[in-house]
Amino acid sequence: MAITPQWKDELRARITLSSLVQRSVKLTRAGREWKGCCPFHEEKTPSFYVNDQKQFYHCFGCGAHGDAISWMVDQQGLQFMDAIKELAGMAGMEVPAPDPVQAKKAEQRASLIDVTEAAQRFFVDALGGPSGGAAREYLTRRGFSAQIMAEFGFGWAPDDRQALPRALSQFGEEMLEGAGMRAHNEQGERYDRFRGRVMLPIQDARGRVIAFGGRILDKREGVAKYLNSPDTELFDKGRTLYNLHRAAPAARQSGRVVVVEGYMDVIALANAGIADAVAPLGTALTEMQLELLWRMVEVPVLCFDGDAAGQRAAMRAIARALPLLAPMRSLSIVRLPAGLDPDDLIKAQGKSAMEKLLASPATLIDTLWEFERDAQPLTTPEAKAGLKARLMAHVETIADPEVKSLYRRELSDRFSAFAYPPRPQRPLTSQRGAPFTRGRSGQVQPQGLSEGARAQLSGFRPGAQRQGLLQAVIAGFARFPQAIARHTEALSALARATPDAAPMIESLFELAEMLDSQPPTAICSEQGQPVPSADIRYAFLDEGTDPDAACEELAEAVSLLVERPALEAALAATIARFDSDPEGSFAEQTRLRAQLMAVEERLKAFGRRKAAAATGEDAA
Incomplete structure (x- = not known):
């Protein structure tokens, strides 16, 4: 077993x-x-x-x-x-006996590693030999130090179709082909897979050579610039990260791992002193490679070229990562300047420029939002709806329910802010349609609320629950008009939520705008201040209450009037989306109900104060 x-x-x-x-x-x-x-x-x-x-x-x-x-x-x-x-x-446990089939595969792998290790020694020797002159010149031109070339094991594959069988005669054709070193065509002719290329060993997490990558020196039509070993018993490119065995110890020191697009980028970073970099091998990041990265750090840094191809590569990685996201497990993204790879950037601007980019990567959600937002023009309602559909399609791929709920809420908020920007505020106008202007010395002095506003106050009847409190608040602001400006936003929200109260609230704004710059004696006359109903008894309406304390209680009353309907509306909207988002809806309902209970308690406290005030006056 x-x-x-x-x-x-x-x-x-x-x-x-x-x-x-x-x-x-x-x-x-x-x-x-x-x-x-x-x-x-x-x-x-x-x-x-x-x-x-x-x-x-x-x-x-x-x-x-x-x-x-x-x-x-x-x-x-x-x-x-x-x-x-x-x-x-x-x-005190017994180690299970090895599976015979697995044991045989392990033996085969060990034998194939003998082949790849021998091939590596041959390539290194060839780089130092007569046929490796052009390769040595290329590596020197790239600026790789002798130490880096030795550390990463640079070699040279001679442009010879039968070099390996002669050099590695101790291994048969079957083993050479099984290790990915040889290939054959339809005619049955066998030949070296790597010819005329600068060679790099690809190693596993333990540093053993399991495959190779080769780069041609000069562009040739029909010839791939880079060539990797095929998948073998040793090598699965979807489960391997280049340079993992060196980057893992470096990542423990730095707390970071950088993922670049190719192995030459890894070596360029190492040549500049950045040792915690890895690369996939000719494919987009796979789920297994992401798991390898997350074993090292919680948020690997993915580094892509700044062109359109680099942006597409970033989105492919994000699409792979979304289903695997979990608490404290994500990705961050660095976009290089357009047209530059890591080597170009370091040569042009130095290591510090690269470190600066790596130090401030974009988050996964920022990159996702910006890519989809900029994917096409958003000039019509249909295009904006398409943006939201694409964002929610990404969210649906996330498996973790908590992360999924938070992504849905965050992206929905961003979409709402983008698609429904605040409209410009209309200038506040009087009932006659003229803009309000603050009174100054020498101007006609205001006489307080208009007769119509006072009539509206006495005749206004909102819902039974808030009737007394709303009347008291309007009367309170008529008594303390200097407090109106402090609550302009809340009163505007109250006017929107209670259309029947809007004319009186507009009159309050008129009252505030017409205040003289001197103390508010101009509206303290009996004629200008409406008289609240006899059954409205709140501290901020009592003559004996300290003005500062009265204004504070008035502020709390305004808060209660605005908060409760807003919370009720939010709760109704949350309940309505339960079918599409049960986890997020339930959590949001719990939060909103708790806030509503808190508002209810504050309303009860107001009621108790009102009753106490009334009892005290009756006793007097």
Whole structure:
């Protein structure tokens, strides 16, 4: 049988991770966890934590993260099976016998790695030999240092169809072809796959050569500029990231991993001192490659060319990532200046220009919004509706319900702000249609609310629930007109929500605009101030109340009048979209109902104050 995920889960459950780690790292208790100095990077202040309940360790300094198995591999340096065997011995478990079929495949892979490692040595030797002169000149012209060329294993494949069989005669044709080094045509002729190309080894996460990439020196019609090994028992391009074995340790130090479009971009960054870069291998990022990236950091940085092709590549990556998004798992996007790849940018503007771009990437949602917004002209209602449809189609691909709900709300808000911008405010006009102007010394002094407004106040009857409060508020503003300007926006919203009250609210605005710059004596006359109904008894209407306190209570009354209908309307809209978005609707309903309950409590408190005031006056 094979080592199944269930077997590994049982193994982890039987191992106390903190005890395992404490064999080589000094840990101290920190609540439910253990902490100490990280063994993966130099530090003086502990940022390395071990959680036995969750069965993982994590360093907040360098990002190192893993379980008991990865601890044995990454920190102790064991191979995977050796780590499994040692942990199984500690846990008193038997290691499952290997599957014969899998065991045979593993043996074949080991043999094929012998082929690729030998081929790598041959290519390196050829680069230093007589036939490699043009390749050496090309690499020097590209500005790659000798150290980088040695580190990345540059080589040269001679322009010879039968070079490998002669150089690697210890391996038969079947093994050479199985490793992707040889191919054959319809006539059965066998030949070297890589000829006349600068060669780069492609390595797995353990640094073993499993495939190759080759680049021609000069453009030739009908010949691909880059050529990668085909998929083999060793190499699956959709599950491999170029430079992963070097970038993973660097990413622990930087807390970042950069994804560029090709391996030459990776090497250009490394040549400039940016070591935490990887690249896919001739294809768009796959789900498995995204999972590899997320094992290193929560938000990998994807770096694309600034042209249209780079933008399309970014959207392909985003489309792949959306179904896999989860809390604390996303992508960020860097767009290079148009026409420049990382090597060009670094040569033209220096490493600092590249680091500046990497330090401020765009978020995934920003990139998605901008791409779809700019995809076509949005000059008609139909085009705008198409934008919303495209955005919601992306949202529907997200599997995580919480992330999906938040994306729907955020993109809906952005669309609403874009499609329904605020209209310019009409200048406030009097009932005669003339614009209001603030009174100044020497101008005709106002006489307060008009007779019509006072008649409207006494005769106005809104809904029974808010009738008394609304009358009191209007009377309160007539008494404290200096407070009207502070609540202009709220009163405008109230006028929209309660059309029958709009004429009186407009009269309040007129009253505020006509105030003299001196204290408001001009509207304090009996003639100018409407008298509220006898049953309206609020503190801000009582003559003995402190003016500041009265204005504060008046402000709360306005807030209550505006908030409740707005919350009720929002709740109705949320309930209406329950079928299309049950998770988001339910969460929003819960929030809105809680706010409504809070408003109800405030209304009750107002009612109690009103009753107390009335009782006190009766007693007097």
